[in-house]
């Protein structure tokens with residue numbers, strides 16, 4: 001699929017078919033996340049693939065009760081850890097959140113190229129998700145997404161965005 005079409009037609013998908021995600025497609029999506037850039041190439045991330053119904057149900061609860069999340073055959077959780085060295089700028093040791101955002105963006109775009117839906121979930125309870133998945137103390141959740149084939153609605157062109165004239169300034 002052409003890259004700009006991927007960008008234009010990725011949508012947040014909130015309705016999923018029960019069909020499983022083929023293992024080879026899942027692997028390509030995770031591979032896209034793996035090759036993302038990060039500050040000093042530290043790659044401070046780990047991805048958890050949740051497929052069991054009970055864990056998915058608990059995940060949906062831990063994501064503010066967004067119950068549609070557990071319709072998807074898989075839920076991906078990206079967790080990261082602080083990188084101790086000073087990596088410059090005011091963001092400092094919180095830069096792992098930036099690294100995680102980049103890798104997760106790779107992941108959701110690769111998913112779109114595979115015809116798979118995602119919805120970036122920011123409304124999660126970190127401590128609850130850590131408990132459900134048994135994460136180590138030093139890892140914290142940065143992003144969550146369901147992953148599966150879209151049911152109702154599907155992929156459409158993005159329209160609800162500010163125009164370029166409003167967001168770009170020549171200085």
Ligand SMILES: Cc1cc2nc3c(=O)[nH]c(=O)nc-3n(C[C@H](O)[C@H](O)[C@H](O)COP(=O)(O)O)c2cc1C
Nearest residue numbers: 010011012013014063066119120121122123124158
């Ligand atoms: C950091 C972040 C957190 C988000 N959290 C949620 C969420 O908890 N629940 C949800 O339904 N959508 C969530 N979204 C999806 C946004 O609402 C969505 O990306 C935005 O409205 C634009 O729509 P689109 O993704 O279809 O282009 C989140 C998106 C981002 C980037």
